[in-house]
Amino acid sequence: MKIGIVVQRYGKDILGGAENIARGLSEHLLKYYDIEVLTTCAKDYSTWKNIYKEGIEIIDGVKVRRFKNLSIRGLMFKLLDYYIFKYKNIRDVSFNKQFKYIEAQGPYSPELIKYVKDHKDEYNVFLFFTYLYYPTIFGVITVPEKSIIIPTAHNEAPIYLGIFKILFRIPKGIIYLSEDEKEFVEKTFKNSYIENEVIGSGVDTIDSDPETFRKKHNIKSRFILYSGRIDKGKGSHILIDYFLKYKQKQKNDIKLVLIGKKYIDIPVSDDIIYLGYIPPNSKDIFDANKSAYVTVHPSSTESLCLSLLESLSQGTPVLVNGNCTVLKSHCLRSKSGYFYLDYNQFEEKLNLLLENENLRNEMGKNGKEYINNNYSWDKIEKRYVNFIDRIAMKI
Template sequence: MKIAFVVPWYGEIPGGAESECKNTAENLSRNGIEVEILTTCVKEFNSDWSSNYYEEGVSQLNNVTIRRFKVRQRNTRLFDRINLKLMRNQKISAKEEQIYIEEMINSDDLYRYLETHGSDYDYFLFIPYMFGTTYYGSQIHPKKSFLIPCLHDESYAYMDIYKNMFQSAAGLIFHAEPEATLANKIFDIEGKQIILGEGIDTNISFEAKRFREKYGIYDDFILYAGRREPGKNTPLLIDFFCKYKQRNRNELKLVLIGSGEVSIPEKFKKDILDLGFVRKQDKYDSFAAASLLCQPSINESFSIVIMESWLCLTPVLVHSECAVTKDHCIKGRSGLYFENVEEFEGCVNFYLKNPQLRRKMAINGKEYVDKNFNWDRIVEKYVRFLEEA
């Protein structure tokens, strides 16, 4: 079996579909599956999509072959104008949809390679759904093309241009039941489907004391781990925490780790601690030291950080409008969810006042991850699904 993952960018990129693709490819490779990466020369999502950061050609990373192709030049201004409408949840025309997909990241050299080397591979796995590499690439050899869409309930998902792509694919690999439900609600899917999840490294070590001593944080704290941006609802978390502190005179802190800019009100700078991007071991230690992890994003198709938090024996608090993270909490009996600031306050205080229940919920979460998302199980499910498709 020979598999090619087709992804807009590839490398040491933390979090998101990029990290999932890399981890999945490497774990399949370790289990004897021949895997290649077909990608562009762009560095990452936040880079200039017209700029070739990497040299084109073939390279190796952790025993996985990477083929990089130069990107097509694009009209960034035109794309940004249409994308702004979508970010504001405004309806766009069919013409604007076509411009959007043509002026995002694309590689004509990549598409030509797919056309001429289709017989070299048994399966193509395209991740995630919205980029040009998936849209154009998956329709070249649809009978051996599988989508890993990473679908959210967002304006992009409702664009008509994606319907044929979802309908023509040989199969779809989903991370969670709510994602599959959403996809089948929007698209008339004909290909085979599986709710597979994501693989997690369950053999991680952590030490709360080590984190507290290194960063000098000894009070109870809520942890946020991930990109700090409006799309992840970080500003909402900061706002709710500030309102919580106005109503609760305790020593609780909010600790932020991850990349991206963040604005902290001057009045609360002693209570909101921004550690920026930290080492992986420090991240695991921070999970263990936290009273709870808060994942406020409503746009998640899986959420690695809540799985890592459970593995480090810390329960989670998620936004009730994110069907996926809420579903994980319910199925794992390992987290709470909030809709407004009052519910946020109630959930936080419940955790602080009930340490034994907090511990029990965290143990439930660890068992949920160990049972469903260890790499041996995920690799087995990938291979079986593709062979039977």
């Protein structure tokens, strides 16, 4: 059986939750199917500039077919974004304007969609990652009868555009990353009649060495860790503000270590250590998680959060934004962390975790069990195979 996996970006040096899930799934499904990834030449989601070479390459055994983007995300996207979400009532936006917005947001690769249309008979099923982007929207519209969406959806303004009422009601199947995502989508689009399953993603387990990380990056003090995109969309600016306020009040040795590509300025402070980009799923990332006393996850919009699961796999407790139902649910179900709703709770919960080694150890043990029971790849990949086979039989 041949499976086409369509995703906006793909590569070992891509930092993005959906993209990392797509790559992990592609590699793990190789033993069951003929896998081919259909993606763009983009590396950076903020511009979609063509960086990778167009055509076919093999990445860790996976065949990857890349298509060029015909435009970069720029002024037109900003103007349409303002018009639709700031000036206009979203329910009054015409489909013509919505299509222009989707194209301007990108990655705009009509050749990818043409390839799907022209070669659809060569594939048994297509998996489309991330509801928000052009390749998924127009790809699913092109081959709804062979489409399974992995939407990575959450409560954000664009999802209320009319085009998504169509998108979420026409695929052959939907795979959700969490129960919270499923509940939100079905409440929003009344589409529970579409065959679906909550599966999530597997988490790699790597033997980690915290001392190696500390020596490599010359970190001698205790630290809390944030790993991911450093931008406002992920709540990074609020985390930084909270931490600097915390340090003004708490005269301890704790540092904040930031890992990831930055899209905002990071204040100069002896208490903040910015290490730049470190490839996801690398040993260095797992060493960082193991070395941290606590990992912090400040985003208010997540559909799964791989960085949190990676932290739990290393036995490190988490502190999360309680305004995100997915992150809060992970904490409650795993009993491996705390959530906060404001600065005072952030300070209180962080102090609890830092000052109580027995508590951290107990939460760390709970986290490892949570990952083993729910997110081990051997269990996850079988659930994907069962769902894909079930859908394929109905096509």
